[in-house]
Amino acid sequence: MNDLKIGRNILGLVLAILIAGCGGSSGGGSVAGDSPATDPTLQTSARLDPLSGEPGASCPDWFQNPPRDTRNFYATATESDRDVDAAFARARQACLNRFEQEIINNFRQLVAGVQFQRRLADDSELLAHFNRALEKAPDLALQDAALTERQDLAEGDLWRVCLLMELRRRAVDQAVYDVVVADEELHAAAREGENFKVWEDYLQGKFDEE
Numbered sequence: 001m002n003d004l005k006i007g008r009n010i011l012g013l014v015l016a017i018l019i020a021g022c023g024g025s026s027g028g029g030s031v032a033g034d035s036p037a038t039d040p041t042l043q044t045s046a047r048l049d050p051l052s053g054e055p056g057a058s059c060p061d062w063f064q065n066p067p068r069d070t071r072n073f074y075a076t077a078t079e080s081d082r083d084v085d086a087a088f089a090r091a092r093q094a095c096l097n098r099f100e101q102e103i104i105n106n107f108r109q110l111v112a113g114v115q116f117q118r119r120l121a122d123d124s125e126l127l128a129h130f131n132r133a134l135e136k137a138p139d140l141a142l143q144d145a146a147l148t149e150r151q152d153l154a155e156g157d158l159w160r161v162c163l164l165m166e167l168r169r170r171a172v173d174q175a176v177y178d179v180v181v182a183d184e185e186l187h188a189a190a191r192e193g194e195n196f197k198v199w200e201d202y203l204q205g206k207f208d209e210e
Helices: 002-022 084-110 114-122 124-142 169-181 184-191 196-203
Strands: 030-032 072-081 146-155 158-168
Touching: 072 084, 072 169, 084 124, 084 146, 084 158, 084 169, 114 124, 114 184, 124 169, 124 184, 158 169, 169 184, 169 196, 184 196
Parallel strands: none
Antiparallel strands: 030 072, 072 158, 146 158
């Protein structure tokens, strides 16, 4: 029990450092997902207010107020078109784009730390490994994205499609971890950092509630 409390304290300290260094997200549309200080994915958590005054105001309540919990990221988007399938495709892609930014944030913060950042600055080969892994992480994590809500609204001769999509935090964390581990040089460098071991313990369930 003492080991578990110590581990959680370390995890909270690491996350506090990450949050102070990285700040919040900003942008259009909505990505929701707030979590307590002990949640290992807090560093990428940000709630963005929906664009006020946009046609999305006609969307249902879940668009304006997406769910918030510690297990998932949520993204909302709306598009209009004469063809409802085209509107759906664009709205879905907008949600995926917002998720992708959260995944990239997670990736950068997984290997965050002064020591590792200095190594990236001094080692062009390691930086190349880092960038290749960074390109792979979103595709892997986005395989878990799911459509939660959809509403099609008639607006004159157009269709408006409102979407709510969900992405499991654990899937994002696991995807980021997997692409780092798959690269031997990147994995070795990341393990020397301040945060990676805590993240690894979390993914192995060492901080899970019994």
